[in-house]
Amino acid sequence: MxxxxxxxxxxxxxxxxxxxxxxxxxxxxxxxxxxxxxxxxxxxxxxxxxxxxxxxxxxxxxxxxxxxxxxxxxxxxxxxxxxxxxxxxxxxxxxxxxxxxxxxxxxxxxxxxxxxxxxxxxxxxxxxxxxxxxxxxxxxxxxxxxxxxxxxxxxxxxxxxxxxxxxxxxxxxxxxxxxxxxxxxxxxxxxxxxxxxxxxxxxxxxxxxxxxxxxxxxxxxxxxxxxxxxxxxxxxxxxAEHVDDRERRADLARAHGRVVRLTFRGEATYAPLLGRVARASGVDYNILAGRIDRIKDTPYGQLTIALSGGDVETALRAFADAGVHVEEVA
Amino acid sequence: MDGWFANVDWAEIGQASLDTLIMLGGSLVASIALGLPLGVLLFLTGKRQLLEQSVVYAILSFVVNVLRSLPFIILLIVMIPFTVVLVGTSLGVAGAIPPLVVGTAPFFARLVENALREVDRGVIEASQAMGASTRQIVFGVLLPEAMPGLIAGATVTAIALVSYTAMAGVIGAGGLGDLAVRFGYQRFQTDVMVVTVVLLLVLVQLLQMFGDRLVARLSRR
Missing domain, CATH: 3.40.50.300 (P-loop containing nucleotide triphosphate hydrolases)
Structure with a gap:
């Protein structure tokens, strides 16, 4: 056009x-x-x-x-x-x-x-x-x-x-x-x-x-x-998320374990995935930040979590297999 | 009463008032007729405007400034040959109108230019975005939007004209100013002076009041 x-x-x-x-x-x-x-x-x-x-x-x-x-x-x-x-x-x-x-x-x-x-x-x-x-x-x-x-x-x-x-x-x-x-x-x-x-x-x-x-x-x-x-x-x-970049970095620096950001889109946003993966892989998770919202008509969720103990690699693979985008946060 | 206004010839005052009103009305109409298009042209050819033409603007602006900086009393005299060609005489009401118009039309044009500059640029942009031509923008947007400012400018111009008509009296234009000078000033007839000045004052007051009311009625902001 x-x-x-x-x-x-x-x-x-x-x-x-x-x-x-x-x-x-x-x-x-x-x-x-x-x-x-x-x-x-x-x-x-x-x-x-x-x-x-x-x-x-x-x-x-x-x-x-x-x-x-x-x-x-x-x-x-x-x-x-x-x-x-x-x-x-x-x-x-x-x-x-x-x-x-x-x-x-x-x-x-x-x-x-x-x-x-x-x-x-x-x-x-x-x-x-x-x-x-x-x-x-x-x-x-x-x-x-x-x-x-x-x-x-x-x-x-x-x-x-x-x-x-x-x-x-x-x-x-x-x-x-x-x-x-x-x-x-x-x-x-x-x-x-x-x-x-x-x-x-x-x-x-x-x-x-x-x-x-x-x-x-x-x-x-x-x-x-x-x-x-x-x-x-x-x-x-x-x-847009009303987040202060420096504060967020400071919070993440204090977390223990591997810090990853999970992005859910569409229906995955509402699935009880986190608990299921944690039980299956034996990892502990600690939620550091999160939000659920919509982009136009599509719901999405973004969670930043710290994973420790258990089989972290398996957990990450399980998230990816469920269609969740996994990003390592430095 | 007669003791106070011994020198006042009321019939003459009436005639003089009528002359002043005719001079004022005639030259106001002509000043607006000439000054409005000139002011629109000044605005349009100005910097960053619809028909930006820096050379045309510079020339128009210079002419306007020259006419405005010339003391009116000089203009009255300089204009005499031109006035004779135009209306056949340089005396009386008819002889006064050409110099009055030449003196005030550029003044009014500047006021028009300023009033148009007050129109929100965004509104002009919106009209362009709707596909309006320059002509449509002038008549459909600029003039209606600037109307309160234009009326206020016309009021100021009319009031300036009142004092100019009084000055024109000096070169034989007639009217209240003429009476004030010939009888009030030259013959020390203070009562004539007072009456003419009061009448001029009332005229100015009425013009201002009328103008203000019109502006208030047209303002939608």
Whole structure:
């Protein structure tokens, strides 16, 4: 659906984004995570050419975005919705007028616009606020208006620019749920950028990690989140788990025996594996850290345990045979 | 009563008030008609804006600054030949309007530019992302979003015009300023001076009040 080929961007002599290749599939939720200034905003804006790459090619549904003329660009932009951290609603227009705006730009007839606006407002759950002005709404409601506006012209792609970063956790969850629904029901391809791993974990299928303008890691969210390879990714994951890296290292250093991290995915998460393996191999285990959560819809568990006594090798093999990923922790 | 306002010819005051209102109304409409597009152009061609054109911006900005830095009383005199060509006379209400417009349109243009700069960049970006053309952004986003600021600017401009019309009185434009100078100042008729100044003050107060109310009604923030 969206393809980057050697895309890069220079600002006043410095390279904000180093040449990268990336492919986003139709119907997936693709996340880009990075600190501020990592280049994720530039990457996102090169998709609808709000920012023009200094070089390389961006294709959306086969069309070369980098080569379009003004008219072609406007047509393309009507097929790509976009929502923003600060919502960017028109303060002088009501909720209904805001949602109607892209349809008016496209020159649709009045009656068709009114019907479409009503449908959209109902879809995002703010039909009751149609005649209010944005200043009268809460952050979550404003973002719903933003989403309705972005969906007005029935786009195939939705770009989310830190769409939940200005919202409280509860509102963030409800907006992410809405995005998930839209992705499933409308087969909408969603590209979102964020600095929060939690957002990636909850809605994304795949993720790319940007660090100082470099694409350092990408893959399925489960792989990247559970087995981060790059230092930056690792730190994002620790942040999402609210773990202090130094404290954790100190705790592990005090443990006796072999320290391993077990990662369970899917149904294995709920199996009473630990006790069974311990009894069979005669090892003692001491749980040092653990969590059970979900990546999008897949449950996972991660346990860090210290094994001592008995047949540790057999125990480790038994875990691996049960489909559990075993990692030695130094 | 008669003792206090012995020198005041009320019919003349009425005529002068009417002249001032006509000068004010005519030049305000013309200043907005010229200043608004000029201000929009200044904004659009400015740095990092939709139609960034540094040369065009520099030229427009320079012309605006020259006209604004010229003392109005000088402008009145410099404009005389041009005014005669334009409206046939440099005297009276008609003769006053061209210099008034040339004096205030650039001022209003700057206020328009500033008001447009106050519009959230994110909103402009969102409109671009929706596929809006520059024309659609100007008429559908920039002007409506900046409306309170534009009205406030028009109010400031109208009030500046009131004092300019008084100055235009010096070169024979008529109006309240003319009365104040000819009778109040040159003939030491303090009562005429007081009456004209009070009327000008009331006019300014009304303009400000009207402008403020309009701004409050249009503000949705």
């Amino acid at each position: 969206i393809e980057f080929q050697g895309v890069y961007k220079d600002y006043a002599g410095t390279r904000a984004l180093h040449p990268l290749d990336l492919s986003i599939e139709r119907g997936e939720v693709f996340g880009v995570i990075g600190r501020s200034g990592a280049g994720k905003s530039t990457l996102l804006r090169s998709i609808n050419r709000i920012e023009r790459p200094s070089g390389g090619r961006v294709r959306v549904g086969g069309a070369d975005v980098t080569a379009l003329d003004d008219e072609g660009l406007r047509t393309l932009r009507r097929r790509i919705g976009m929502i923003f951290q600060h919502f960017n609603l028109l303060a002088s227009k009501t909720v209904a007028q805001n949602v109607a705006f892209p349809l008016r730009l496209a020159g649709q007839p009045r009656a068709a616009i009114a019907a479409r606006v009503r449908e959209l407002l109902e879809r995002v759950g703010i039909a009751a606020h149609a005649d209010k002005y944005p200043a009268q709404l809460s952050g979550g409601q404003k973002q719903r208006v933003g989403i309705a506006r972005a969906l007005a012209s029935a786009p195939e792609v939705l770009l989310c620019d830190e769409a939940t970063s200005a919202l409280d956790p509860e509102t963030t969850a409800s907006v992410l749920n809405l995005l998930g629904e839209l992705n499933r029901e409308l087969k909408l391809t969603i590209v979102l950028i964020t600095h929060e791993m939690d957002v990636i974990r909850r809605v994304c299928d795949r993720v790319a990690v940007l660090d100082a303008g470099h694409l350092v890691e990408s893959g399925s969210v489960a792989d990247v989140f559970l087995h981060p390879r790059h230092e930056t990714t690792r730190r994002f994951v620790l942040e």
